[in-house]
Amino acid sequence: MLHALERLVVRHTHRLPLPAAPVEGGDGEVAARRFDAALMSVGFKLSAGLLEGLGRLPEATVVAVAARTLGTVREIVGDHVRHNAYFIDFPANVPDTFDFWRQCVAEALDDDTARPGVLERLRTGVLDLLALPSYGTYRHTYEEMLAAHDELIAAAGDRLTVLHPAGTLDEETTALYLSLAGSTTPLGDEHLSDLALLAAHRVDGPQPEAIPIREHRAVVNRARLDAGADLLLDTVTDVLRLACALSDGDVALREPTRFRALSRPVRRALLSGLDAVVAEAPAKLADVAAHREAWKRLGERLHPHEYPRWPAAAEVFAVARGERKAPSLDSRVEELLGRGDVTGAAELLTSAPGMLLRALDRLLRAADGPKERDAVLAAFESAVPRVSGRVVLSLREHIQNRTGTAGERRVFVNRLGAAWVTADTRPPLPPAVRARVCAVLDAETRRRLPAPGHLLVDPAVLDVALPLSGRATAAGIGVLPRGSVSPVEGELLRFFTYWKQTAERTDYDLSALVLDEDYATVTWLSYTALTAVEGAHSGDVTDAPDGASEFIDLRLGAVRGSYIVPQVNLYSGEGFEQVEESFFGFMLRETEQRGRPFEPRTVRMKSDLRGPGRVALPLAFERGEDGGWRARWLHVYLRGNPSENRVEENRVSVALLLRGLLARTPLTVRHLIDLMAPDAAATTWWDGSTPPEGPVTYIGLERPAGLPAGSRVLTPENLRDLIPA
Structure with a gap:
């Protein structure tokens, strides 16, 4: 449990709690330096303060902390799995699409088992790639792929995410719980799961002054119910959401929940709470109509007729059945x-x-x-x-x-x-x-907005969209809210996607659509177009029982269009919410760096793919007037077809959606800074120099080292705290 909580703190804050009682004269310096070197191989680094703190601990303690933390950061960046490429030399020696298909057909015709079926299909004028034995499955091991590539040459532009020292684990989990539970914007699904873990751990500790988001309240109430604490209820819908949480259903009430059988103590707690809400304010019965069917199904589990001592609770179900009027x-x-x-x-x-x-x-x-x-x-x-x-x-x-x-x-x-x-x-x-x-x-x-005191701002954060909903982004690293804009610097842009199926053969297809300034198609890269002037595709993997990866390499200087739209298409099998794991990301590197197809130090963004629809559009890239490129964050899903989604078939709908999304002007961090600046004691633009003396309110993409004690730090990980209550 403690290790799970430590992992949450590292993932949410990029801060590492140390044991509460450091041992003076510990022998952990050498182990700490080794830990730092290992972190750098995946694009992370210990701050000077954290390196010093670890050095004061016993060596065995440092080794244990290092092992846990390395596992956490590797998962954050997507390096916890093996990323193989279908074409072993990718991005070099990727064949022409039709030459490759002809090769696969020739190999199938040389196979006595496959030949009859392939000939039968070819006679009807159909080329079924999935019927070709050498198509869609790796031809080499992961180790063979690694041996075919040179080591990555380090570059100044490689990502380096700094881990900072934190307070004790108890202090950090309390602060994280208060931040998530008291958030003024809805959390995404992963953060809701994190809140559930923290709420169970902190149910007897400090609580936020208010829990304004109803979904968060349902998660906290489940933990309080399990611990026998008083419930936080002020509407009838709070009770319905709690019932959904108890059945591991949708506390946002978007999807129907299959309610489980409930024990008598739980039924009594729900009905008692419901009765108290309605008895205090009968007008709240008007909220029942919005979820009438859910209330009917819940009534079958609660048996309110068995509890005549709570007549006001019974009124809720009478309204749901239409026996009593309560106009909404x-x-x-x-x-x-x-x-x-x-x-x-x-x-x-x-x-x-x-x-x-x-x-x-x-x-x-x-x-x-x-x-x-x-x-x-x-x-x-x-x-x-x-x-x-x-x-x-x-x-x-x-x-x-x-x-x-x-x-x-x-x-x-x-x-x-x-x-x-x-x-x-x-x-x-x-x-x-x-x-x-x-x-x-x-x-x-x-x-x-609170008076910020001395306001210290990294200009790179100004065009980040305000996180008005946690669902307007995705879990991962380097991920910004929908509508945010960030510069892209590098010669090579490489997309990657990884998925691992749960039970059914699953084929995801990574593709990239290139559009001109009028949103007309210039070209695309996918399994049907392995090479183009712009770059190359790593090859089509059609089955992922042990996980599979696909890559697209683009030379930004060679791109002929104005927009690049990466997408992940579901061709067959399990959806993004059914697979065991799926994520997307991009890397930036220079030509001379070489390296493997996946290099964690070059990953700029990695986000989970967990959404509806059959076509995922995590972000797009647009060319600016100065010729430079910048990322525009989308985090959207298209419905697509039930199967066999391909980039060439959805390019019109993608272009229409992109045109509409880019026409919108999101509210950004710049807006709130403009409103705060008149009340700030001073406003300083962060340039990486020594921070000013005294506490500051720092707003930026990453926490800098050396901020004065008592400073308030706002980065993408907790930017939701900037939204006023």
Whole structure:
């Protein structure tokens, strides 16, 4: 358990807790230096302070810490698995696609077992690559592939992620628990799992002042229920989410949960909590209708009729069955809008300020004339102080993109990352209205932001999109929220994907689509196009019982287009959420560095592939006006076909989606820094020099060494803490 918690701290904070009682005069210096050298081979390094702290420990302790930490960081960067390449010399000596296919056919015809079936298909005019024995499976071992490649030559541009010293494990896990549980933005699935582990460990320790995100509250409540602690419930839906958590279902209530049989003590706890919520505020029964079917199924497990002492809880299930009326706020608002009473709808929504802000665009469009529009805006202004900072910033981002430009397209990305595009038929909002709304939202955001003191900012973080949802990103290293922009520097850009199937033969296809400035197709690299002017594909692997990797190597100087869109297509087998493991990433290196197809020191980004759909689009690369390249983070999935997805068949839909996504302007860190700067004691742009004296608020891509004690550090790992409550 303690080792699992240590792993969480390293992964989330890039800080390493040391044993609580260092031994003076320890003999760990040599082991610590060896540990540092081993870390550098995978692109990590110990800070001077951490190296010194480890050196004071016994050698055996350092060796044990090193073994655990190396395993953690190798998994972070994707080096915990063996990355073999189908073509042993990749990126050298990759054959022409059709020459390679002819070779596979010739080898099949020389095979007495395969020949009859291959001839039968060829006579019908069909070339089935999967029927060719030499196609799709590795022809060499991992060790043989390693022997075919020179050692990587180190370069100044290789990634080097520094690990810093941390407090005690107890201090660090407490701080991490408070940060995750009290986050003002929803966590992704992996972080929710981490929160569950931490909540079980810290249930008797300090708790956050508030848990504003309902999914987080459900995870914490499960841990509290298991420990016999009081539950945190203030809506009927809190109870439903907790029931989903107890059945390992979807606490976000996106997907139906198959409720398990519940013990009597658990049933009593849920019904007692439900009864207390409804008895205190009967109006909360209106929330039941939104999840009527889930409540019916839960009622079959809770048996509320067996517990007459909790009559208010029974009312919930009566509403779900339709035996009692409890009109929802949504239905009352729709009734008013149906009668054309926009002012009445806005006034009603002031009792639910979050819903009012989410409906503001619609209300403004439905308003009949300036008088009614002013009434809507007045209701909005009265509601703004009572909504979460995340909703304030989300509306700000929405309004700044409501320009009404002719031919605009709307891009929809749901909470799972599934994306689609449609024409924007909404009438534009008047510029004066947009300006008024933005001014109110900015003033409210500035009011909530804490005084930063001395603000120290790495300019590289300015174009990072605000993480308004943890689901707008993916777990990994070097991963930024959807809409973020980061520069790409290097001669060679190499994509990689890895997957390991669970039970069924699974074939993922790594591809890269190159588009011109008008989003028209220039070329692509995939298993159907192994080579192009731009680079080469490592070859098609069609079965991954022990895991499989595919690579694409691109020479950025040779790219003929303006956009590069890597994608992972599901050709057959298990989806991204069914395989045992799947991830994507990219490396940057110089031509003379050579090395193996996968070199952890050159990995700039690695992210898990866990989403709906059959086509994953982690990010895109765009050429700037100066000719340089930059990454634009997407984190979206296309529905695709049930099987046999290929880059040449989805290139039109990818181009449409990319055009829509790039047309949007995300709200970035720059926006909040501009709002904080007037209240800062000073603002300094970080240039790698000695930090200023005294505590600072540091915002950057990585934690620098030598910050004064008491400093607040915000990096992509905890950038969610920048979002005001």
